[in-house]
Amino acid sequence: MKNLIIAVAVLALFAGMAVARGPIEEATMVPYEGQKSRADVVWYDDIETGAPGWTHGDDSAQTIYWHIDSYMAFSGNSWWCGDLSIDADGGYGNDWTQYLTSPYIPWAGYTYPVLFYQYRNDTEPGFDFSFAEAESNGVFVPLNRGYDGLHAWGQDAYYIGNKDKPAKIRFAFYSDGAWSDADGDYLTVGGAFAVDDVELWEYVTGSMELLFQDNADDHVNLVPGVPAAAGDCWHIDSNICAAFSDPHYWSMACNDDTTSVPPNMNNWLKTPVIDISSYAVATPCTMFFVQQFFMSADYGGGWKEYGSNDGGATWIMTGNWYGDQCAYGYTTCDHFLGVIPISWTGNFGTQQVRGLWRLTTDPAGNGSSPYCNRSGITIDDTWVETYPAVPVEESSWGKIKSMYR
Numbered sequence: 001m002k003n004l005i006i007a008v009a010v011l012a013l014f015a016g017m018a019v020a021r022g023p024i025e026e027a028t029m030v031p032y033e034g035q036k037s038r039a040d041v042v043w044y045d046d047i048e049t050g051a052p053g054w055t056h057g058d059d060s061a062q063t064i065y066w067h068i069d070s071y072m073a074f075s076g077n078s079w080w081c082g083d084l085s086i087d088a089d090g091g092y093g094n095d096w097t098q099y100l101t102s103p104y105i106p107w108a109g110y111t112y113p114v115l116f117y118q119y120r121n122d123t124e125p126g127f128d129f130s131f132a133e134a135e136s137n138g139v140f141v142p143l144n145r146g147y148d149g150l151h152a153w154g155q156d157a158y159y160i161g162n163k164d165k166p167a168k169i170r171f172a173f174y175s176d177g178a179w180s181d182a183d184g185d186y187l188t189v190g191g192a193f194a195v196d197d198v199e200l201w202e203y204v205t206g207s208m209e210l211l212f213q214d215n216a217d218d219h220v221n222l223v224p225g226v227p228a229a230a231g232d233c234w235h236i237d238s239n240i241c242a243a244f245s246d247p248h249y250w251s252m253a254c255n256d257d258t259t260s261v262p263p264n265m266n267n268w269l270k271t272p273v274i275d276i277s278s279y280a281v282a283t284p285c286t287m288f289f290v291q292q293f294f295m296s297a298d299y300g301g302g303w304k305e306y307g308s309n310d311g312g313a314t315w316i317m318t319g320n321w322y323g324d325q326c327a328y329g330y331t332t333c334d335h336f337l338g339v340i341p342i343s344w345t346g347n348f349g350t351q352q353v354r355g356l357w358r359l360t361t362d363p364a365g366n367g368s369s370p371y372c373n374r375s376g377i378t379i380d381d382t383w384v385e386t387y388p389a390v391p392v393e394e395s396s397w398g399k400i401k402s403m404y405r
Contacts, residue, residue: 042285043274043353044383046245047236053272054250056234059358060266065092066100066171066224068216072189074118074153074196077216079224081130081173081193091181092123092192095360097264098173099225104166105200105212113211114203115169116157121147122191128175130193134160135168147193160200167212171195171222177304177360178320198222227264227363234269241333242378244290249380252303252359261301261376263365268358273311274384277351284309285386287340287355292332294374296324301361303377307342308356309349315356316343326371335380342384353384 045051069080071090081098084090107113121130129146143158160167173193179185200212214221237251242258250269253261276285287307295301302322306315318340325334340355359377366375 040279040386042276042279042384042386043272044381045271046381047248047250047379048245051236051250054270056232056267056269058229058232058267060227060231060264061229062097062226064224064226065096065098068220072120072194073216074120074194075215075217078118078194078196079171079198079214079216079222080190081171082191086181087187089188090190091188092128092173092175093182094175094177094180095266096173096175096192097227097363098193099227100171100195100222101225102167102169102198102212102214102222104168106166107161107200107202107211108165110202110204110209110211111161112159112203113161113167113200114157114159115143115198115200116155117171117198118153118155118196119147119151120153120190120194121149121151122188123148123173123175123193124179124186125149127179128186128192129173131172131174132156132158133170133172134158134163135170136163138164140168140170140172150188153196159203167200169198169200169212171198174362176362177302178317230262230264230266230361232267233262233265234267237378242292244335244380249378251378252376258374258376259368261359261361261366263361263363265301265359265361265365267360268356269379270312271355271382274353275351276353276384276386279351279386285342285353285384287342287353287382287384289338289340289355289382290335290380291338292325292335292374292378293321294324294326294369294372294376295322295359295366296327296369296371296375301359301366303357303359305338305340306356306358307340308354309342309351311350311352312354312356314349318343324369324371326369326374332372332374355382 065083066079066081068077070077079100082090082092086093123130125148129148131146132143133140134143181188181191196216198214199210202209202211213219234250234252236248238247240246243249252267304317305319306317308315342353357379368375
């Protein structure tokens with residue numbers, strides 16, 4: 001059996017139920033020594049029999065939030081990437097990727113095209129960013145360094161003559177997996193991003209000429225949009241190195257390409273419903289799972305973990321993670337013990353226990369780990385424990401008795 005390693009501080013969190021938002025910190029890990037649990041194992045699946053009852057899917061299809069609105073507008077109407085239905089003074093949600101794009105703008109015969117626009121921004125500093133972008137060699141690249149935090153209405157301008165001809169410009173907003181108006185952890189007024197009076201001028205003294213205009217009033221030429229749905233990449237795979245109990249495991253990678261994960265992912269994996277209603281309810285139960293992770297901090301992706309005590313009607317997020325095990329000196333084949341505490345939070349629910357993992361990536365996707373040639377996460381042996389009144393004999397542990405504390 002491969003060496004199983006438990007992550008004590010596990011990873012650097014950018015958000016979580018019990019971890020404050022703060023600077024990225026290096027994880028601390030120690031080898032798992034095989035101490036025995038004193039708990040009852042009430043359910044166990046090693047993913048070797050087709051994983052009955054497990055489900056997975058794709059939530060990457062997004063709603064378009066860019067729209068023309070008079071709310072907090074610069075003049076008349078403005079383009080606003082936000083929503084008043086999120087809270088009373090308007091805001092934004094987690095895992096947004098939102099585009100506002102121009103048609104191709106010809107500027108043949110001109111020499112110095114400059115983009116001008118008014119903007120305001122209210123987004124979580126250091127994590128959620130708004131950009132002005134232009135197409136360069138067929139790919140959109142940022143013109144600004146990314147607006148974050150609070151910015152009142154003001155003008156910005158950028159030369160785009162070193163980009164493509166004809167020109168194509170785009171305003172984009174990207175939010176990460178936590179801390180927004182939607183979850184109440186970062187509250188804005190009129191967040192996230194708004195633009196107005198967008199103009200492209202040939203900016204040469206004595207020959208000023210307007211090449212493009214959108215003022216969100218009588219000149220409307222920008223088009224709102226979102227990325228195409230990424231598709232569901234969760235599947236059962238087989239590989240002796242990736243599996244903990246050979247050979248099968250859950251893999252989060254498309255087309256069996258484990259060296260990269262596509263952009264704009266929002267894929268979820270759920271365990272079956274595990275009925276523990278016949279067990280004592282005085283102590284919450286715990287879900288354990290064996291995993292690998294290659295979601296490098298060099299990229300923008302990560303995964304969340306949730307627990308439910310009512311069969312999945314409601315969920316509590318227990319972890320919001322990113323990290324790369326190879327960055328901490330472990331190998332591609334090492335495995336780690338993950339924990340999803342099923343908290344009762346004052347009520348016992350229906351005691352129909354479930355676990356959920358959700359993997360997300362940003363518009364660039366997740367490339368290969370810079371430390372080993374892998375990307376994404378894997379989930380293998382998964383089980384639920386609840387604590388009895390008296391110790392359980394070792395003979396009742398069966399196959400997994402040496403896997404956990």
